Amino acid sequence: MKYRYSVLSLLCFFIAIRSDAQEFRINLAGYLPDGSKKVLFLDSEFSTERRFVLKSVADSRFELKLKAYSKTNWKPFERTFEIHFDEFQNGGEYFIQELNSGLQSKPFTIGLFPDWQEDVIGFMQTQRCGFNPYFGDSCHKRDGLSFYGLVPDSSLVDAGGGWHDAGDQLKYLITGSNATARMLQAWLKYPNQFKDRVLSNGLKGENGLPDVLDEARWGLEWLLRLHPQKEVLYHQVADDRDHHGFKMPQNDNADYGWGANGYRPVYAATGRPQGLGKYKSKATGYANLAGRTAAALALGFQAFEQFDETRIFAKRCLLAALEVYQLGKENEGFQQGNSYGAPYRYEENTWADDMEWAAAELYKVTNQKTYLKDARKYAEEIGNWSWMQRDTASHYEMYPFVNMGHYAFWQTGNRKDKKRAAEYYRQNLKKVQERAAGNPYGVGHLFIWCSNNLSAAVATQAILYEEMTGDTQFRQLIFNQINWIFGLNPWGTSMITGLPENADWPLDVHMPFRVLNKQVVKGSLVDGPLWSTIHDGMLGIQLSEEDEYKDYQPPHIRYHDDYADYSTNEPTMDGSADLILLLTYLNTGR
Incomplete structure (x- = not known):
């Protein structure tokens, strides 16, 4: 070990x-x-x-x-x-x-937890596409060529920026919108708990903004590029043709038909199934993408209008939020991620929660009652529907893993609205708590792909529920899930790279920085353990070395600190961003 x-x-x-x-x-x-x-x-x-x-x-x-x-x-x-x-x-x-x-x-x-939220923000900087401060160079300068859009296929569009999704170098609006929104939400909730150590480009220095807002703005700028005109929203850059070995982003040798390190496809949201290869996504609309993007942009307005030098940018965010929200209303339903040569994709199939989130955030900044009315409608439509109510779920099926729409609705609604939003949260947490009672670790999340994201989601939702109601019945559940992430699990390892220092944490992660350069990047949450029945069916997993945890593996779940196991040991951009609010909560002493 x-x-x-x-x-x-x-x-x-x-x-x-x-x-x-x-x-x-x-x-x-x-x-x-x-x-x-x-x-x-x-x-x-x-x-x-x-x-x-x-x-x-x-x-x-x-x-x-x-x-x-x-x-x-x-x-x-x-x-x-x-x-x-x-x-x-x-x-x-x-x-x-x-x-x-x-x-x-x-x-x-x-004692109090250190300010590890700053390390997570640092990890997000290493995931930047475009100019990347970690390796001091720019990557993917030809993102990209439009497909399925209003312009002819292969038309040049500007989709530069954003973050690489994980150890691969794809970019998704599905995850990028959530990561952006969650960083903004963390700052709005805990504005005094973040530091200013880097410039907007990620290089060392001070610019008068906390680094979490610099990183959130990096995400917002990308969201704005994906909405170049009123009726257009792009949702994905590249696909799984990226997956053919480890490579540094600036030397990406993936070839999508225009040569190595050339143009990459940029998929437009259409509300219809898509896929340029063998596998097709499912779609009934794209309100999930539009709603979550509009929520992020509305949160961006709330954050950046507080600084004189960023108020013009804040207004850009608000205008785009209003336009994208309208696209969601006109295209209710979900759009999934696209794959090309493998069956794996982000299988999100919910959307009312995202529209609820956007409507509630827009009501905060416009005070127009039609948005509150919409939020109420979408809240009732999604109700308590969540992975937390289920015994299993597909990959990213009910994403994001916390319905932040209910929390935003609680913040804006009347007394009846607040009671309803809190009750949806309570029903979810009660179901998780019932599962947690059946194991010694006291955790109740599902061991599906990216299970650590779900563990963090339970703790986050329970923290928000306690704020909403004053009810502490899920306090132990909060700490059981936090314990799990930080080593109180069968393997005795933290699930966050580099943290805590002087402890056991994921080292041999599925990440080019580690595999090619033997570098450790602090602050990334890895996928986490999988049910053995799922893990044994994953394609192309063959460990690179003997399993150091072989004496601790429960028969029904698997976790490996091995770069060859992309299903349990790959750092994820959005899962890491989701940690920021949770770590800040622990750092405040509550």
Whole structure:
């Protein structure tokens, strides 16, 4: 395993490997003083009694007896002991020891989380298409040629900018609109929690704007390019012809018919199935794309009209938001992502939530009651429909994974509207909580492709629900999902690259920076574990090295820190952006 620990941590590790029948699982990021504090002890023996104490790293005399609750565990372990010490709030560095075996957990802190939201913003900068500050060069200068649009196929259009979607170099309005909106939403919610360390181009310096807004503006500028005229909205640049090995973006050798590193197709939203190769997407309209884009642009107006030097840009965003929202009303339904030679695509098939989000945001800035009326209609139409109500779902089927429309509707609506929006959230979370009760980790998300995005979504929705209602019944669920992301999982690893430092985190990720240059980029959320039934059917996965987690793999889910496993270990742009609000919440001390 790829450990990066202090001397004390290494000592704990060597103690652990002499007794591989037992393992501690902790939140590697630590615990908030007034938050839930949970540790698991995984035991290969079917024992019913173990004794645990909390010890201070700094003070060898400190020792606190802890209660433990015995539970059946996921295989390959037989028994789990769940240890809580919520009432202990003293800041510092600690570890837990099992007295019978002498086994110790890795050290952990009690205190506020660092400002890791800045590392996630830094990762977003490395995903920029066009000028990329990470490698100091520009890429994909020929994006691109229009298809399915109002102009003849292969007509030149300007779709430069945006972000590469993941380890590949495609660009999607499906995900880019959400990532932009979520960064803006995080800043609007926590405006004092972000720093100004880079210029608008991503290079070091200060420009009077927090970096999260610089990055959000990068996204907004791309959204504006994809809407070059009133009746046009483009939604995807490139397709899976990109997928033929790792390459640096500025040296992209993908050939779409115009030579290596040449023009790439730019797909126009039409509301009809699309695909230039064997596989065709499904479509009934494109209100999902238009609604989410309009919401992002309306949020852009709310953020940038607060600064004198960006008010003209803010007005551009608002004008475009009004136009794109109208396109959504005229084309209700969904448009999916396009593939070319493989069956995988973004299979989004919901749209009313996106139109609700846009309508609510537009009501905030225009005060026109027709938008509130629309938001109310779309809120009722989508209701509690979410992946959270389901036992499984297709890839990105009900995207975004949190219905931010309900939260925006709650912010703008009357007392009845607020109660209805909160109730939709409550019904979703109750269903997740029921699933969470069935496993020792207390998590209730689905282990479908990009499951870590779903884990973050549960925590985010529960945080917003608590704000909306004051109801704390899902507080433990929030922290269980956060724990999962930060290492309290079967593999004992964080799911965010480079974080926390001096811990186990994804290293061999499916990303050209890592595979070609052996570079680690902090702050990216990887896809996460998959149900074995799905993982075993994925195309082209053959591990590049022995599975370092083979002794910890539950039979029913799989996770590999191996670049060859694109299904569990690929960083995602939109999933990482979704983390920003969650990490900022943890950094505020609430």
